[in-house]
Amino acid sequence: MASLLRKVRRARWVKTEYPWLTSSEFQADALDDLKTDKNILSLWFVKDIDDTVVLNRIIAALGANGDNLAVVDFVLIDEEKFIDLSLHLEEVAGDTKDQIVNNLHRDLVDLSGRNLFALAQLINDENNVKRVPKSDVARCIKASIASGFINSTEVNESILKKLK
Amino acid sequence: MINIDSATSLDEEQVWGDMPWKNSTAISSPREKVHRAITVRESNSTKPSMEFDVLFRINIADKSIKLMEILQNNLLSGSHFDYSHMAVMQGVSKPTLKPFSQNMLDVLFQQAKREVFEDGLESEFSRNLFQMMDSYSSSFFKIFKIMISQDLISTTVLAEALRWLGHSDNPATHEARREILENMMFHISPTVRDGAILGLSYMEDSASLPVLRRALESESIDYLRQDIQNLIEDLQGAS
Numbered sequence: 001m002a003s004l005l006r007k008v009r010r011a012r013w014v015k016t017e018y019p020w021l022t023s024s025e026f027q028a029d030a031l032d033d034l035k036t037d038k039n040i041l042s043l044w045f046v047k048d049i050d051d052t053v054v055l056n057r058i059i060a061a062l063g064a065n066g067d068n069l070a071v072v073d074f075v076l077i078d079e080e081k082f083i084d085l086s087l088h089l090e091e092v093a094g095d096t097k098d099q100i101v102n103n104l105h106r107d108l109v110d111l112s113g114r115n116l117f118a119l120a121q122l123i124n125d126e127n128n129v130k131r132v133p134k135s136d137v138a139r140c141i142k143a144s145i146a147s148g149f150i151n152s153t154e155v156n157e158s159i160l161k162k163l164k
Numbered sequence: 165m166i167n168i169d170s171a172t173s174l175d176e177e178q179v180w181g182d183m184p185w186k187n188s189t190a191i192s193s194p195r196e197k198v199h200r201a202i203t204v205r206e207s208n209s210t211k212p213s214m215e216f217d218v219l220f221r222i223n224i225a226d227k228s229i230k231l232m233e234i235l236q237n238n239l240l241s242g243s244h245f246d247y248s249h250m251a252v253m254q255g256v257s258k259p260t261l262k263p264f265s266q267n268m269l270d271v272l273f274q275q276a277k278r279e280v281f282e283d284g285l286e287s288e289f290s291r292n293l294f295q296m297m298d299s300y301s302s303s304f305f306k307i308f309k310i311m312i313s314q315d316l317i318s319t320t321v322l323a324e325a326l327r328w329l330g331h332s333d334n335p336a337t338h339e340a341r342r343e344i345l346e347n348m349m350f351h352i353s354p355t356v357r358d359g360a361i362l363g364l365s366y367m368e369d370s371a372s373l374p375v376l377r378r379a380l381e382s383e384s385i386d387y388l389r390q391d392i393q394n395l396i397e398d399l400q401g402a403s
Contacts (some may be wrong), residue, residue, distance in 0.1 A: 006375075007282075009281070009282070009283060009361075010358070010387070011320075011323065011358050014387070015266070016385050017319070017353060017354050022237045028322070032280045035280060057372070061282065065284075066282075066284025066285050067284060067285055067286040068284050068286070068331045068366070069284065069366070070283040070327075070362070071283055071362060071365075072283065072284075072368070073283065073286075082191050087396055098316030102230070129389070131387070133365070133391070133394045133395075134362075134365050134366065134395070134398075135365075135398045142386075158333075162368075
């Protein structure tokens with residue numbers, strides 16, 4: 001099943017702290033994870049969510065793009081749901097240190113406020129924010145560097161230090 | 165804003181201009197070059213001014229040393245920059261910092277509410293937090309703890325601060341940071357506990373294992389229990 005991955009922050013999607021939220025509602029703060037620029041939202045195409053090789057490579061690329069080694073929280077949204085909502089995806093190269101991963105980047109374009117809210121609702125309904133612990137992110141980055149997918153000279157020094 | 169790299173190798177004259185310490189012996193040698201500027205607020209400008217929050221370093225015989233530090237809090241509080249508060253001459257006098265106050269942290273935390281944070285990415289907040297933490301160390305932690313105990317910091321901002329307490333690699337503040345992170349493992353807010361778990365995971369100190377084991381027993385939320393369990397395994401594997 002093809003899906004689209006969006007990096008988020010788990011704390012914005014859980015409801016444990018806010019008992020006034022019903023199961024169909026989400027925190028207003030969650031919209032911080034869907035910050036658009038020129039009505040465009042950045043996503044990553046995952047052809048098969050069971051393909052951990054590709055998923056780990058995307059995690060590595062996202063993790064290696066930071067200033068510090070950190071967890072990667074993300075959601076996967078079924079591609080068909082985008083079609084159902086008539087959302088438009090465009091293939092636009094990403095900006096990570098892994099060129100193949102960059103080819104998996106998609107722009108969700110012409111995004112209206114209504115559609116953005118619908119997307120947030122989708123993420124909330126899926127209720128499946130995943131966290132990749134820092135140690136696993138480190139393993140993914142190490143693997144991508146060892147395989148030559150990521151050039152270590154392009155990775156922030158503070159991240160490299162934590163990989164040792 | 166300009167970044168560190170784009171502010172390299174500035175001439176002394178360019179940087180100091182008419183600053184009051186211009187003729188000081190500590191910066192009088194023409195061989196001395198300012199080679200680093202951090203978080204300068206005006207691009208393409210080389211002179212410190214009221215609007216700058218900068219940390220300049222000077223390179224003498226390939227050795228980088230801190231020359232002076234313009235205090236972030238002056239900018240954060242919106243007041244004019246007071247040069248008398250600057251730490252100036254390396255080797256001549258110790259930096260004289262404005263006494264730390266709760267107001268400085270208040271301003272920092274209030275401004276943080278306007279930022280959108282992303283894991284692993286530095287922010288204006290994280291940079292200012294590091295600067296205050298490293299500059300004021302003991303008084304910073306004393307006031308920070310008081311503010312936490314009096315519930316004066318929003319849970320989201322506190323959780324973000326805890327993440328960065330873990331990211332800091334300053335050994336001088338390690339124990340103080342670890343103590344706060346460990347205490348926050350038992351905070352009433354799951355968001356704060358999440359930040360504390362992440363902070364401890366970034367700190368990578370197996371000395372936290374006893375506290376983590378206690379936290380695992382008391383944690384009622386499944387995903388946080390899983391995070392603590394993962395962290396315990398990571399730290400056990402590393403020790």
